[in-house]
Amino acid sequence: MNQKLPANIDEYINSFPKDVQLILTNIRKVIRKVAPNATEAMRYAIPTFIENGNLVHFAAFKKHIGFYALPSGNLAFQKEISKYKNGKGSIQFPLDEPIPYSLIKKIVQFRLKENLGKIKKKVQKKKAIKLKHPITKK
Numbered sequence: 001m002n003q004k005l006p007a008n009i010d011e012y013i014n015s016f017p018k019d020v021q022l023i024l025t026n027i028r029k030v031i032r033k034v035a036p037n038a039t040e041a042m043r044y045a046i047p048t049f050i051e052n053g054n055l056v057h058f059a060a061f062k063k064h065i066g067f068y069a070l071p072s073g074n075l076a077f078q079k080e081i082s083k084y085k086n087g088k089g090s091i092q093f094p095l096d097e098p099i100p101y102s103l104i105k106k107i108v109q110f111r112l113k114e115n116l117g118k119i120k121k122k123v124q125k126k127k128a129i130k131l132k133h134p135i136t137k138k
Helices: 009-014 018-034 070-076 101-132
Strands: 039-043 046-050 054-060 064-068 090-094
Touching (some): 018 054, 018 101, 054 101, 070 101
Antiparallel strands (some): 064 090
């Protein structure tokens, strides 16, 4: 069986029942509000937001919404996510319970700040290397 993968997040969301579409749309809105400059993409066949690197991913399943904030996002919010099934970089929000949009917002804010910090460190490192080894013109 050869199923066509969704080309974008709209197609992905529209492939689900209306009740799940609403949840996915709300998650997308939360992420867009926190990270308005993030690029939307489909990675690993799921919605992905990218800003200074992968920010977060999410996906719908039969009984839950998977939210992927990489290991660091889960580590930073261990207490808050402990009531949900979670793994190294994944959290499962059951569809039969209220979706914790405020927690999703906090995790996205954390990941955004974390990614920005990584970029700043890279820039500082490049500047330090440049100062150590200045390019001289002949």
